[in-house]
Amino acid sequence: MDVVIVGGGTVGLCTAVFLARQGVSVRVLERRATVSDHPRAFGLNPRSAEIARWAGLEYETEDRVPGVATGPSLASLTPLSGPIKFPEIGPVASGSSPQHRIDQAALTLLRSLGVRVDFNAEVVGVTDDGVITTASGETVTADYVIAADGARSRVRELLGIGTTGPGVLGDHMLNVLFRAPGLPAPRYSMTVLRNDEATGILMKVDDDGRWIFHVPRGDADMPASEFQRLIRAATGLSDLDVDVISKLPWASTAHVAEKFRQGNVFLVGDAAHVVPPTGGFGLNTGIADGHNLAWKLAAGGSALLDTYELERRPVAEFTMAQSLIRGEHRELHWDIRPERAADREAVGMANAMVVIAGYRYDSPAVIDPEPMPSLEVLTLDGSPGSRIPHLWVSPGRSTLDLVDGFTLITGTRAGAWLTAALEVGIRSHAVEGWADAAGIQETGAVLVRPDGFVAWRTKEEGSAVELRKALDRVLCR
Template sequence: MSEIPVVIAGGGTVGLATAVFLGHHGVRSLVVERRAKPSNHPRALGISLRTLEFFREVGLREEMAGAAVPSTALWRAEARTVAEIDRSQAPPPAERDAFFALSPETPRGHYPQHRIDAVLIPAARERGATVEFGVEVTGVEQDADQVSVTLSDGRVVHADYLVGADGVNSLVRDALGIATTGPGEIGDITLNILFDADLEGRFGPMPPMTQINHPDARGVLLSVGDRRWVLHVLPDQWDDASEEHCAQAVRTAIGADMPVEIVSVLPWRATARMADAFRHGRAFLVGDAARAVTPLGAFGLNTGIADAHNLAWKLAMTLAGQAGNRLLDSYHQERHAIAELVTRQALARWGNPRMHWDPTAVAERRAAGAWNAPLVTMGYRYASSAVIDPVVELPSTEDLAASLDGAPGSRLPHRWLADGTASTLDLNRSRFAVLTGPTGGDWHGATRAVAASLGMDLDTVLLDEQVASSLNLADDEALLVRPDGFIAWRTRGAASPTRLEQVLTTVTGRHS
């Protein structure tokens, strides 16, 4: 084993999440970030329920709740200016409650990216990671046994694996010689103006997101904290990034002459680009280094964190000698396919945002091949060597509940257990587990025998009749759930240690 198991190039949100997930599985990492300190700019805001489930799994549920910017109205408004917002646009609570019932998590508000980072940095260190700012990867060499990573301060670090989380212009990706495909940069540079203003004191409760349609300041206004806001202004009106012009743009979007303090300005440009390979030997790409998508839909950050979650348990099992090289290959198989899906979905919305925001735009989505937004972050499925007989076709691209049906390759459906505090998603405890109904006690002996034979952590969970029935799990059926909560295998009949061992050997790539 090398001096450090995993080096992570990039200490943004996805790189930090990778370190946290690895640490959760007992793997130390070194995170190096070229910036001198964490960014104070909010950047992304939308965290999906699936991402909240990841943080729940690693014990950061309450910390993330504290990072949220509370909102009295989780909705998107559209108005000429802030002063003209029609608060009757807010959707009825019932529409949101039906969606939230599909997860054990509920958003506490919205989650500015810099506030997420403030949680992840100490969490990564508490779980064994070393996080260094002002240092970047400048060179990568690898052989069959290790990766040698050259850092900007002159050090050469030898690691078992390298994770490139260093953004859309990834040096790691370039050093590995991995090409990219896609349209690249789309449109002109947009100004991201971070400012302070007492909008709620002036106008009352504010939605977290408002589409501003004023002809002289078209853009999007986002709440990112107490009296703090971001205005994304389209460049055809405001190509001057001076503080004076930015303040003028903000007041125009507000529709009132009131005190405004400009904190910072960050130009950005939408990008759609994907790496041709997410793995090269002992190196892997996650987040924007792997693929960058347009911002509409908030798919980018959530997809990047899901990359990290998928990769972490596979690296951990391989480092522990419980999996083979083929399991690491499944990272590319699974996440590259999802990146292609997300890119298609984001580009479809870029030309017609209504398909994303309007739940009634079913016909438009169907004609464009677009999925209803919750399906993109929670309803996707894996088809790889780490799933036995995957069911790839979704029952619906509109109804998330219908698509979370317990099929191999899908995320295990959430159901509350009898105590009302634990979810079916909590039962596997970040390892493989067999879930079966109340009459499946024979699986206990089978899993103990296989766990001993393969030297891995494996258990059986008997579900009560009500929960098993709600999962459409027949008396003679069982589910093998992976450490990431996805269903690796569904079987029926008597418990068979021989068959279970064959399945686990295949799924974990031990025969490769």
């Protein structure tokens, strides 16, 4: 099977890694000359970080304190939030890392895996049966095509797939990348600066003196001297040495593609959904798209592949809605204290961790799925359709690290299930404490999909016949 990914941004490159890790032949076509050195997002949330860990993606992280402060200058800041700490939900924590580092790490890994990544390869034609035409006149034929070519997806446009949602929400912003080695780092990861001379959002990129300054309604054609003036005025540092490197315009946008699959073409990332930046959900949602799709392509079967849209499109709609609510109630978004739970409930705002890892899948690839029980409390209890519970099974090794393809995780008196897994040909593990964590008895078992989501659970001991039937149902055979 051959898969071609159109788009070599973060989601496209990561999806290629996920496929290559599962033995799928994949090629990436990217219209730009190289990966971007201009970060548009910062860091992976805990769910994306654990996916990266599974894939072997190694990238450098920075020690940033998630949070936001505001003021008329760096010398006079008021916190809008306390330090934001994610609870431990898996074997790896999130970490601040500018997007270009993740891109470069993925590209390096792909090349070590022998994956072909073609830059300067603009796609100008695509059919839903997998025939691609590039601007250079090359025709590429693939069994499946994955569109990871961004918010203005050319593939989506060529296939005539529309979008739903509010669209562009307001005035555009200009993302200005600059170098200022002498700029002191604020305590929190995001600083909103506002005074009579300049307004913008300041974010540190790395320890090499690079920063991002988001300028409302900024004009990319303004001379560098004007951006230097704005940054000095906003920070309150009139003698700051500022070297403007590059500029990227963007606008807060909310839409979801009307469908995520057309024939043998699938949409992932911003090609499938664009969400406003509040919450930082956009890139992370795209990475989860690719992770969901990759194992299904590796497993094969059109009915199973249909579950990609059935599972990921509702997540995209939920995430978009949550980002919109956060944009309307920013103070609640930043105030994550439990005592504000009633206020969040009143406006329909979910706890951020629920958006990140608490969503649940309802499709034929899950047996007896159970709905998400709460918008406020993250519940990872072994329910079918949810991401599996995290337990440490040994120093540095989590139950999530046990997942290798379809995997059966059992209680401590489930010898019949361990034998059944051996007969069926999937990995199995008996784990102390798993029965309580996953809502089964010690004789029971949980069938885990390759993406770490619960496909099926049973409280009682069983047989290879039952396990084989469950696998066939989950694989839509």
